[in-house]
Amino acid sequence: MSDTILITGASSGLGEGMAREFAARGASLALCARRTDRLDALKSELEAAHPGLKVSIRALDVDDHAQVFDVFRAFRDEFGRLDRIIVNAGIGKGQPLGTGQFAANRQTAETNFVAALAQMEAAMEIFRAQNHGHLVAVSSVSAIRGMPSNINTYAATKAGLAALAEGLRVELIRTKSPIRVTTLYPGYIHTAINAQVKNKPFVVDTRTGCKAMVKAIESGKKECYVPRWPWSPIGFVLKRLPEPVLAKMF
Known part of the structure; x- marks a missing residue:
């Protein structure tokens, strides 16, 4: 029996790319995002490329926390179980602190951390009831250190997400x-979210990056x-660089 995998933010970028990779491996897919027109197109593409593959789609705005729980539970009821949930949805609208862009930073914080918390809560509710499951949190290499300027808030949210995942791992080890x-921790993978970033060292294309992500997920x-x-x-x-050196790099 193939795994059933739920991916948030599946209408574009890394979510869309991972959906293609998992589909090629025969996984049943529960895909959700705000843009249902893109999800419809992806569903049609995957089912045409992989006859017999089960793909279900639902609209989801992860900032609507009640909807997160409703959608996750609906997918669980439809498939009977969820084996893996990938918390992927996020944005990158951060701006330097104190420049009058609090709204952008707040939105980044709310979507990348608070909405991620809602997704992890909903996932763990299902996994605890099943007594099995694999939760995947998509953080970022930028989470390794505090980052300046436009990356500051984004990096902080991804660090918070990583800490949340680590704390959960510790709890699950303790309870066996x-x-x-x-x-x-993805590095630079070319997607729409970073298309305007000029300095992207060691950037790889979306397909290469998503293949690496799926391989990492399946490594356990x-x-x-x-x-x-x-x-x-x-x-x-990066973890060991002095702050003055870090300042010169970004």
């Missing part, structure tokens, strides 16, 4: 639960930099 939690490891090269050694170095 079979539920698994993985944190992904607790934390993964993706792509592993060069971001694993870069992450190691």
Whole structure:
């Protein structure tokens, strides 16, 4: 029996790319996002490419926290179970603090952290009842350190998400639960969310990045930099750089 995988933010970018990769592996897919027209097109594409594949789609605005619980439960009821839930939906609208852009920073914080918390709550409610499941939190390499300027709030939200996932792992180890939690730290993968970023070192195309993400998820490891090269050694170095050196890099 194939795994059933729920992906949020599946209408574009990393979510859409991961859906294609998991479809090629025969997984049943529960895909949700705000843009249902794009989800309809993706569903048609995947079902044509993989006859017999089950793909279900639902509208979801992750900032509507009640809707998050409703959609996750509806997918669970439809499929009978959910084996893996990927908390992927996010935005990148952060601006330098104190420049009159609080609304953009607040929206980034609310979507990337508070809405992610709602998704993790809804996922764990289902997994605890099933007594199995794999929760995947899509963080960012930027979460490794505090980042300046436009990246500041975004990086902070991704650090918060990573801490939330780690704390959950610790709890599940303590209680000897079979539920698994993985944190992904993607480097620069070309998507619409970072299309306007000029300096993107070691950037890879969406398909390459998503293949690396799916490989990392299926490895079962607790934390993964993706792509592993060069971001694993870069992450190691970033953690240890003095702040004056970090300031010159970004």
